[in-house]
Amino acid sequence: MLRVAKTEAQGTVTIQHPPGDMQQAEQQLKALAGDRHAAAQQQLSQIRDQLHQAVQARQAQLQKAMSDQQATRLQQLKAQAAQSSARPAKIAGPQLQAKGSDVAMSPMAVSKEGLAPKQTIGTSQSRDIGAAGSNPPQTVAKPTITSLSVSEGQPGDPVLINGSGFGSSPGEVHFIVNPGMDLKASADYWSDAQVVATVPSAEKILSYGGYVYVQRGTDKSGVVSFKFNPALQLMTLGITADKRIKSPYDTTGIGAFCGCIAHEGAGDLFGHKDDDEFFSNTTLKNGWVVDSVNFGIHGSIFGNANASVSDSRIGTNSPYVKVHWWMDTFSSVDYNVSLNIKGPTGVPYQ
Known part of the structure; x- marks a missing residue:
């Protein structure tokens, strides 16, 4: 004889009557996913607009600083030249x-080597015609x-x-x-x-x-x-394939929606910390150098987490950037990073 152990269970069972509309539920889920996607796209658009405005502001700042410096120097040189003409003397300063x-x-x-051939100082002659006839040639x-x-x-x-x-x-x-x-x-x-x-x-x-x-x-x-x-121009260098992103790294969810680096730890029981590296194998050419780094947290931090730039090569032709991030259990942090680079106007950086 087969004996079945007696089992007991306690709980609440909810029965929906009449049964729910599965098609309606599916539509609601799709609508919710669409709303999240639209929100992420809108936020990404805002971030891009802010970045564009920041780059324009930086370009205007550089141009104004240079224009002010040039205008001041021009006035100084003109005053120096005018004083020298009014009072003949050797110009002071180096x-x-x-x-x-x-x-x-x-x-x-x-x-071809850039050296001018040696020549002797030349002169020119001019002839002034007076009322009484021609004057002797004057050497100038x-x-x-x-x-x-x-x-x-x-x-x-x-x-x-x-x-x-x-x-x-x-x-x-x-x-x-x-x-x-x-x-x-x-x-x-x-x-x-x-x-x-x-x-x-x-x-x-x-x-x-x-x-x-x-x-x-x-x-x-x-x-x-x-x-x-x-003259120099400023442009933005975004993330390329030259990157090393450490796990956990989301590329299909919010990371795909926002175009950002998304470290999602929804199922992480232990927490993580690590470094992401960008442009390790990239070198700027033709006189281009790094001007500044753009960095920002995308959206908000979930749980206890954060990220920041820990290394960069501003002022050099290396666009290398390192971002240190960390997160506790069931936390997440998403960020955007890009570079402002400057170089000769109209000349490519690669």
Whole structure:
């Protein structure tokens, strides 16, 4: 005979009558999932808008700081040149002596190695016709550059050019900023011995050991070395495949919805802590460097958890970033991280 052990149980059993509508329940679940997805997408959109605004604000901040600095320096150089013209004297302060060819020559005649051939100082003759007939020819020395206030600069930077024979009427100042790229500069002050010019704008080129020269009519001074530094632009570098994310790491749930790094510990009985690493094998090229790191917690932290940037390489060509995170039992933390990088305008960073 088969004996069955007697069992007892206590509890509450709820019976729904009439039976629930399964189709309606399924629709409610789908609607709930859709609401969560829409909320995550909206939050992601807000984060992207905030990031875009932050990048624009940073770009404006950099441009304003540079513009203010250039405007202040321009006024200082113009005042310095005006005082020197009113009271002839040697300009105080350090000056960069012009080396090499301070003589009339075509800037495009610079050799492939960047050295100007030696020439002798040239002169030009002019004939003034008076009422009584012709006067003897007058010999006028060609423009000569003796020194510059700086040896390098970027578009918008003012440069004080010292020398002689520039003439009392404005002539031209030219900057050679790349092979075959001779740009005419804006002159903000002009006298026979001093000129204040602004480095002209040029895009899609790298830093270049170029030259500057002064032209009066058809007479040109010798070229003087001047390093051209391109203007900088700011852009955002988001997360790429170059990353190492530690578990638990959600890629199908909230992580897929928000596009963030989601460490979800709903079933975690012990808690976790670790480091996520980004751009370990990436190097910025063509003069690009890291300007700043953008980091933020996505949404809110569930339970007891947190994350923060623990390492970065600001000011270098390495975009490497490390994020340290931790969470207790049944907790979660989600975050977004990206970089602001700056480099030559119009030049790719890879």
